[in-house]
Amino acid sequence: MAATIWAGNRFYLPDMHQPPQQITKQMNDPIPARATSIHKDVRSALTQKLISLFGQQIADITTQTKLYRFRQDLIQKYPVLGVEYFNGAARQAFPTEADGIIALMEKLDRYHEWLTEQQTFLSRLSSLERYGIIWKKRREIFADDAELLWAEERNDMERKQQQVQQVISQVDTDSRISLEEKLYQLNTQLDELLSESTVQYGNRKDLITQVYFSLDSVQQALGQLPPDQRQQQIDKLRRQSGYDESRISELRDLDQKRNLRWQRGLAYMKKREKLIDTLNGEALARALNDVRVEFFGYEARTIEQEELSGFFRYLRPRVYGRN
Structure with missing residues (x-):
């Protein structure tokens, strides 16, 4: 064979x-x-x-x-x-x-x-x-x-990865083009580059959409919009990427859940910071445990373990359309 x-x-x-x-x-x-x-x-x-x-x-x-x-x-x-x-x-x-x-x-x-x-x-x-x-x-x-x-296969993938990074950087830093044009250029150029690389990259539509929403310039533009208008813009961009209305609706519902989670998480971080400024020792530990339960319920234990390891999920950047 x-x-x-x-x-x-x-x-x-x-x-x-x-x-x-x-x-x-x-x-x-x-x-x-x-x-x-x-x-x-x-x-x-x-x-x-x-x-x-x-x-x-x-x-x-x-x-x-x-x-x-x-x-x-x-x-x-x-x-x-x-x-x-x-x-x-x-x-x-x-x-x-x-x-x-x-x-x-x-x-x-x-x-x-x-x-x-x-x-x-x-x-x-x-x-x-x-x-x-x-x-x-x-x-x-x-x-x-x-x-x-399989060196030739490796070299080909490395070459494509470099080309992909070049395209992403060029589109992200070009301030002259609209959000829709950025997505169009990514779709056009990356689809061609990745057309024979599904071994590594998998579903190109999902990949390109994820890359698009990760662009700093896209996040900056989306972050300046009011929430309702931002969601409309995200729906429009997903539609441009080729998602059908059913999938767009599913992703919109997911976005709303993410929005609520981030609102709760950011409120928790503010309250946590105040507790750290005013308490210490066992009193602080008890207060932090109570506030984690207040905001996260059954997830409180997971949040505590993350914090003990030095990871704070709500200090990460918010990426609209992705997290």
């Missing part, structure tokens, strides 16, 4: 530096098939092909990985003897590297068998979860070589 695809996600073999159709075409060149010496002739022809196709850089593990497609084509052509032909040709063509090449082919077999077996399970995971599990398996099978074999 040369590739596994889930809704656009492609966990491909790291052997595609040379187009597969080119290798397949070369594999389909005539190979002698005389009845009296077919094994010898096939192995000899394969040996010459391996040398001509891969000989100059065979010490490189990424070059060795390209042989997997060659081997799979050979197995398809000779189902019974394909592996034997390949191993024999590899030992003749590359006697020094043959053991490592054959071991690598077996590891790639294990990897792709695992992908096939786990396809249903993996398809149910989020993109990030799936990507993490697949990389864990790659390291389990290939150890440090995994980073070399």
Whole structure:
């Protein structure tokens, strides 16, 4: 199996530096098939092909990985003897590297068998979860070589991440454009960048919307609006992002719950600050416990544990449309 695809996600073999159709075409060149010496002739022809196709850089593990497609084509052509032909040709063509090449082919077999077996399970995971599990398996099978074999995938993702950050920064700092234009530019530019990166980024619409509402310039503009007008603007922006009215209504209800939570949380922080200014010791501890229960009810214990760890959720920035 040369590739596994889930809704656009492609966990491909790291052997595609040379187009597969080119290798397949070369594999389909005539190979002698005389009845009296077919094994010898096939192995000899394969040996010459391996040398001509891969000989100059065979010490490189990424070059060795390209042989997997060659081997799979050979197995398809000779189902019974394909592996034997390949191993024999590899030992003749590359006697020094043959053991490592054959071991690598077996590891790639294990990897792709695992992908096939786990396809249903993996398809149910989020993109990030799936990507993490697949990389864990790659390291389990290939150890440090995994980073070399999938370096192109890593480099491509790093390049896209840099481009994404550039787009976000440009849109955020451009004071000449409206909120709607900022969203349009993010949707247009990021959708193109992320169109082939759902392995890492998952649902692009949700991601882009989250990024948009995280922009400092967007939050500054929303923060200057009266609450009702702010909610109308948020609904409008979600509609522009492609959410249907049912989902917009659900998110609006969530926004209202968040607003109430923040109002309660900020009121609690003010009262907490006054208590700290006027009390200390056990009296302060009892008063803080009482006020946490007053404002948060059954969540009071969670709030207390957060504060003991140094985390104060209502000292975080308010991000309209997100928290």
